[in-house]
Amino acid sequence: MLKKPYLPVLITIGLFALAFAAGSMRYTGFFSTQVLFNLLIDNAFLLVVAIGMTFVILSGGIDLSVGSVVALTTMLSASLIEQGGLPPLVVIPLVLAIGTVFGGAMGAIIHYFQIQPFIVTLAGMFLARGLCYVISINTITITDPFYTKMALTKIRFFDGSFISISVVIALVVVLLALYMAHYTRFGRNTYAIGGNEQSALLMGLPVARTKIAIYAFSGLCSALGGVVFTFYMLSGYGLHAVGLELDAIAAVVIGGTLLTGGVGYVAGTFFGVMIQGVIQTIITFEGTLSSWWTKIVIGLLLFVFIVLQRIFNVSATKDRAL
Amino acid sequence: MWQRMTKHYLFWPLAALAVLLLFNLIYNPGFFSIRIQGGHLYGSLIDILNYGSPLMLVSIGMTLVIATGGIDLSVGSLVAISGAVACLSISQATDQNSLGAVIMAVAMALGLSIVLGLWNGLLVAGAGIQPIIATLILMVAGRGIAQLITSGQIITISSNTYKYIGAGWLLLLPFSIFIVAAVWLVTALFTRRTALGLFIESVGSNPTASRLSGIKSRSVIIAAYIFCALCAGIAGLLVSSNVSSADGNNAGLWFELDAILAVVIGGTALTGGRFYLSGTIVGALIIQTMTTTIYTIGVPPEINLVVKAIVVFVVCLIQSEQFRARLAKRRKSRPVGTDQEVTRHA
Numbered sequence: 001m002l003k004k005p006y007l008p009v010l011i012t013i014g015l016f017a018l019a020f021a022a023g024s025m026r027y028t029g030f031f032s033t034q035v036l037f038n039l040l041i042d043n044a045f046l047l048v049v050a051i052g053m054t055f056v057i058l059s060g061g062i063d064l065s066v067g068s069v070v071a072l073t074t075m076l077s078a079s080l081i082e083q084g085g086l087p088p089l090v091v092i093p094l095v096l097a098i099g100t101v102f103g104g105a106m107g108a109i110i111h112y113f114q115i116q117p118f119i120v121t122l123a124g125m126f127l128a129r130g131l132c133y134v135i136s137i138n139t140i141t142i143t144d145p146f147y148t149k150m151a152l153t154k155i156r157f158f159d160g161s162f163i164s165i166s167v168v169i170a171l172v173v174v175l176l177a178l179y180m181a182h183y184t185r186f187g188r189n190t191y192a193i194g195g196n197e198q199s200a201l202l203m204g205l206p207v208a209r210t211k212i213a214i215y216a217f218s219g220l221c222s223a224l225g226g227v228v229f230t231f232y233m234l235s236g237y238g239l240h241a242v243g244l245e246l247d248a249i250a251a252v253v254i255g256g257t258l259l260t261g262g263v264g265y266v267a268g269t270f271f272g273v274m275i276q277g278v279i280q281t282i283i284t285f286e287g288t289l290s291s292w293w294t295k296i297v298i299g300l301l302l303f304v305f306i307v308l309q310r311i312f313n314v315s316a317t318k319d320r321a322l
Numbered sequence: 323m324w325q326r327m328t329k330h331y332l333f334w335p336l337a338a339l340a341v342l343l344l345f346n347l348i349y350n351p352g353f354f355s356i357r358i359q360g361g362h363l364y365g366s367l368i369d370i371l372n373y374g375s376p377l378m379l380v381s382i383g384m385t386l387v388i389a390t391g392g393i394d395l396s397v398g399s400l401v402a403i404s405g406a407v408a409c410l411s412i413s414q415a416t417d418q419n420s421l422g423a424v425i426m427a428v429a430m431a432l433g434l435s436i437v438l439g440l441w442n443g444l445l446v447a448g449a450g451i452q453p454i455i456a457t458l459i460l461m462v463a464g465r466g467i468a469q470l471i472t473s474g475q476i477i478t479i480s481s482n483t484y485k486y487i488g489a490g491w492l493l494l495l496p497f498s499i500f501i502v503a504a505v506w507l508v509t510a511l512f513t514r515r516t517a518l519g520l521f522i523e524s525v526g527s528n529p530t531a532s533r534l535s536g537i538k539s540r541s542v543i544i545a546a547y548i549f550c551a552l553c554a555g556i557a558g559l560l561v562s563s564n565v566s567s568a569d570g571n572n573a574g575l576w577f578e579l580d581a582i583l584a585v586v587i588g589g590t591a592l593t594g595g596r597f598y599l600s601g602t603i604v605g606a607l608i609i610q611t612m613t614t615t616i617y618t619i620g621v622p623p624e625i626n627l628v629v630k631a632i633v634v635f636v637v638c639l640i641q642s643e644q645f646r647a648r649l650a651k652r653r654k655s656r657p658v659g660t661d662q663e664v665t666r667h668a
Contacts, residue, residue, distance in 0.1 A: 062454070109635075113642040116592055118393075118454060119634065122579060127631035133624030238624070246462050259455050292469035292570075299463020306451055306459065 008256030008308060009268040016271050019278040027285040034161040039277035044166035045070065045229040047273045049244060050251040051177045052103075052221025054269045057252050058181075059214050060194040060261025061117035065106065066222040067244030068128035069099055071237070073226025075132040078140035078236025081147070088146040096223045102128065103219015107212035117215075125245070132238035139237040142230065150231045166228040173224065177266045190214055194261025250298050251276055254305050275301070331589045334640075335604040338587070342611045350618055363494045366614060374610030375498040376401070376557035378603055380577055381584040382502075382509055383553030385602045386546045388585050391526040391594025392446055392453035394547060397554040397581055399464025400438060401574025404431040404558030406471040409479050409568035418481035427484065432555045438464070439551025443544030461578065468570035478567040488563030498560050505553065510599055519597075522546060526594030583630065584609055587637055 024031030040047070049066050056063045073095045080091045106124045110117050142148075154162035181187040189210040192200040201207045229241060255272030257264025279297050283290075346366075347354065356365035380397050387394045408431040415423035438460060445456035490497040513519030524532045525539045533539045557577070562568045586592060587608055588601025609630070616626050639645045 109639075113639060113645045115638045115642050119582075119586070119592060119638055122582070123631045123634035123638070125631075126579075126627045126634065130625060130627030130629075130631055133622065134628065137622060137624055246458065249458065250462065253455070259452055290469070290474055292466040292474060295466030296463050296470065299459050299466065302462060303459045306455055307449065310449055310451055 008305070009265050009271070011308070012254060012256055012268055012271045012275065012305075016275050016278060019275060019282065023278065023282045023285065027282075030281075030285060032161070033157070033159060035281065037161055037163045037167070039274055039281065040167045040170065041164050042280075043273050043277045044164070044170040045225040045232060045241075046244065046247055046251065046276070047170040047270065048173050048221050048228055049225035050248040050255075050269050050273050051173055051266060052218035052225075053245075053248040054177070054252050054255070054257055054264065054266055055181070055190055055214050056117075056218045057249070057257050057259060058194045058261055058264050059190050059211065060197065061110065061211075061214070062121065062249070062259075063103075063106075063215065063218045063222075064118065064121040064245045065102075065124035065128055066218065066225070066248055067241045067246075068125045068132070069102060069219060069222035070226040070229055070241040070244055071132050071239070072128040073099060073223045074230045074233065074240050075135050075140070075236040075238060077227065077230050078142050079135050081144050082140055082142060088144060092227055095227065096220060099223020099226070100216045100220040103222070104212050104216035106219070107215025110215065111208050111211045129238065135238075136236075137238065139235050141235045147231060147234060151234055164231070166231050169224070169228055173221065174266065174270055181266050186210065186213060191262055194263075196262075247276065247298075250302050253309075254301055256305070256309075258309055259306075331598050331601055332604065335588055335601050335608065339604055339608050339611065342608060342615060346611075346615055346618075350615070358494070362491045366618065368496065370607065370610045370614050371499050372496040373614070374606055375496075375502045376560045376574075377577065377580055377584065377610060378502045378606040379505055379553045379557040379560070380550075380581040381588075381602045381606045382505055382599065383550030384578075384581040385585050385588070385590055385597050385599055386509070386513070386522060387453075387550045388582070388590055388592060389522045389526045389594060389597035390543050390546045391529065392543065392546070393457065393582065393592070394442060394550045394554075395454060395457040395578045396438070396442060396460035396464055397550065397557075398574040398577035399461050399468060400435055400551055400554035401558040401561055401577055402468035402568075402570050402572075403438070403464055403471065404435050404555040405562030405568040405573050406468045406477065406570050407431040407434055408484070408559055409477040409562050410471055412479045412481050412484055413477055415481075418479055419483050421483055424481060424483045428487075428559060431559060432552060435551045435555025435558070436548055439548035440544065442551065443547035446547060447540040447543035465570065468568075468573070470570075472568055472570040474570065476567050476569045480566065484563050485566055486563075488560040488565075498564075501556065501560065505556065506599065506603060509549075513599070518542075523595055523597065526597075580609055581606075583634060583637075587633070 020036075029035075049070065053063055053066060076095050076098065077088075077091050080086045080094070081088060102124065106120050109115060110120050150165050153165050155165070155168070156162045181190070189200070189205050189207075192203070192205055193207055193210060197207060226241075230236065233240065251272035252264070252269050253259060253272070254275055255264070255268030255270070257268060276294075276298060279301075280294055283293055283297075352366075354365070354367065356363055356367060358364075380401070384394060384397065408427040411427035411430050412418055412423055415426075417423060442457050442460060445451050445459070446453050449456075486497060487501070488498055492500055513522065521532070521537050521542050524535075524537060525542045529539045529543075532542075554574075554577075558574065561573055582592075584605035585602050587605035588598050588603070590597040590601065612629060612633075613626055616629065
């Protein structure tokens, strides 16, 4: 028998397979490992960011700052390397640390002052985006050999298809997150807090520590996503990744994670990102459709999944309903 | 006397606005000069009112939605959609200057806004979806819809009649100010002189209790979202008419955040319940003054975001009871409990 919570994830996977199959039937050259790998290559940064977001949403919160942190990371990396002359192996750990501290600080404010995550991370979003412009309002191109090497290296498979190093990073993050969510105390505490924070506290779980760690992890993921994005774009710019937070939230929701927290899977988020990638690819292959259709289709998918969630969730929240 | 003053809900927002204006008085003496030119008043203060009017409109609508305990993230997209519909309709008219074509365009834009507001309201109150998420759908898809309407391009029109809405003058002042004043007045009348305001506050404080005491929570919430969308629609008309063009991509970008910020600065808590319309107006004026100040003193305008972030943090910290309790504990002069109770809605 299927367990109820798995159903949204299975629907997501089914939908992904369906979309990919539909694309393969309709367009020649669609059905290839390279198209599949391109989904990963083009969405590696989104995948990393969405993984961090998954934990935040599982805990019942939300993180709107991720897109800005990605932009800030690209900006910091670019300016430190190109203008500061620091070696990449110093810069990358540094930006990751900054992202983690940034997220952790937001988590601390959310927890200790009991301010809604939505508004705190909104301020964080303004702050990070603003800091980008404090560094520079122009694009800074990166010509550092390490970065170009990371961007251009292709890991080839026997059939000639390839993936980039970013994909490897993203997949490692996914595996790590799967382990963290299902086999560590941190993961279980996250689910517990998302289920009911009050109960988690009464059970003696370290709510404060876990909550701060969740936001710190999301900050780390955003910074890592930013590093991957830097490999992808080879530049730092304050307008990079505008609206990425929405894509990440959409991926998590389409992946079957309940926005009320407590229910969801990291694997679902992976397929949520992949579905968005497939939609974009199909629209590119179609040629006549314009890019804004992506937004409309993603909005529609969001709607369908949220209504689905609502149907699954109706009995649980009956007493809270109007 | 001092205590009674500081406890008034408008005290802190007004104080912040006063500090901003004082700063301008010192660093930027030309700020307050208003001159009459060609029958119109010109000056930074007029500019603030003029350019701030779309934000004020959106914030008025947002106040009511937040008062019901919700939030509407889709207002920015609605601004873009409304402007796009109006400009498209006018661009297809045979005579762009005719009053009929403009009225038709305005009616279409506002009609569509109402429909989209109804959609938001039904998702929140009908289907019971969290407001942030329910309106997120339209926020994401809405930009796409706006671009679909404009075919991804910027529609430019040349209609003097339409231009009057956002760039016209009446009795020395920009016409947009009168629109804001009218919407504000009507809203204040309906919420403060009828039971509607009480209903909204009660639904925001406790929807279940309100329903049990006979208030139609659902209808109240749906009405709030429709009204918010309508306000955003009017703001969209102002924005597009001011520049005589519709840009599906950039019109109303970040409006939702600025509007929420204005409401929060105005003293309305994000948790719903009590709301302060005049506080919201002051909040919107603070944001616009901040922007104008930053432009006029020659700091790169991008710094604006950092300043806004700091303002949000400070305002939220002041609103947080835990933070105030901590402060009070540190001072130890006053008992914590009374302090919390008294300043709850400050």
